[in-house]
Amino acid sequence: MTQSSVLINASDVTLAGTLVVPDAAKAVVIFVHGSGPMDRDENSKGAKLNIFNTLADAFAEIGVASLRYDKRGVGASGGDFKRLRQSEMVADLVACIAWVQAQGLGPIYLCGHSEGTAIAPAAAAQADVAGLVLLCPYLTSGPDLLRWQARNAQTDVAGLKGLTGLVARLITKVFGGPVALQEKLIARVLGGNSDFVWLAGKRVPARWLRDFLTADVAALHRTNQRPTLVLAAGRDCQCPPADAADIARMNPQARLAQIDDLSHLLRATSEFGFMDYKRQLSQPMDTRVAGSVCAWLAEKT
The missing domain is CATH 3.40.50.1820 (Alpha/Beta hydrolase fold, catalytic domain)
Structure with missing residues (x-):
């Protein structure tokens, strides 16, 4: 070989x-x-x-x-x-x-x-x-797949115990939970043609994601x-x-x-x-x- x-x-x-x-x-x-x-x-x-x-x-x-x-x-x-x-x-x-x-x-x-x-x-x-x-x-x-993943992530966050769970739930109150964030991401990517979008303070590459969402x-x-x-x-x-x-x-x-x-x-x-x-x-x-x-x-x- x-x-x-x-x-x-x-x-x-x-x-x-x-x-x-x-x-x-x-x-x-x-x-x-x-x-x-x-x-x-x-x-x-x-x-x-x-x-x-x-x-x-x-x-x-x-x-x-x-x-x-x-x-x-x-x-x-x-x-x-x-x-x-x-x-x-x-x-x-x-x-x-x-x-x-x-x-x-x-x-x-x-x-x-x-x-x-x-x-x-x-x-x-x-x-x-x-x-x-x-x-x-x-x-x-693509959009429904991201939504399904976000619901699974939100279920995970809801089930976290102790301080970790408390901090995670506080963060979701500030930025929105996984489902809300995913909806914002989908809307921003499909609503424009820029190479990047901003979400929760992060710069997200949009070219690949736009293709994924429309495939x-x-x-x-x-x-x-x-x-x-x-x-x-x-x-x-x-x-x-x-x-x-x-x-x-x-x-x-x-x-x-x-x-x-x-x-x-x-x-x-x-x-x-x-x-x-x-x-x-x-x-x-x-x-x-x-x-x-x-x-x-x-x-x-």
Whole structure:
């Protein structure tokens, strides 16, 4: 097996990534990030998920190569993340697909997590892709998804105990609770065309968010009729688990899998909500995720 750092030209920027090639590779997977300033391992400053590097190792063991890359404007990749648009994320992925095709590693699969489950089918519609893996996908519209997440966060705040809970509830009285803040954010982003908006004293990048809020995700999933593994996390508080079944029903070549005690971070949990995230991040990704994806890939390749 070889693992090498690579550079990929994507229109106006250069993307930096890691290519893993096992001996006698029979297929290759390109990873597609979730939301936020994610690097090639799907890590950010505030959350070390280590999802893509973990999956890359598992895929190599079954003879599947992989490419993972730093998102535009993150890590060693060029560009300005704060002005990133969804269309640029799709274009970057299409450029990666073309680059991987030139390596001659076999059929190409895309593995998206969270927002990556919308970027992957959008790119697949423009390229030669054998199939998709969708981890924690969503079908709900952008505005309704943000509202659903905010309601979950507000429930968490209401349940906080002691001084922490008191402080959190005082803050919500000053700035508004998660639901009210999310409504303000949606209105401000959709009500203008500026690159940034202000919310609760913070400057929020608006270009990507405007694309996210107006994207027709349902159309993307209806268009995808490739072999697809749709994996739902039963305790996902960021992407409704029920969306996965609806996505699978749109595609006769889709297979639905659900891990009931899994969170959006692909960790095991007994709780629904954001409050267990800190503990979860101290644990590795649940091995059942790699097991499910590897079994499906082995069958397809």
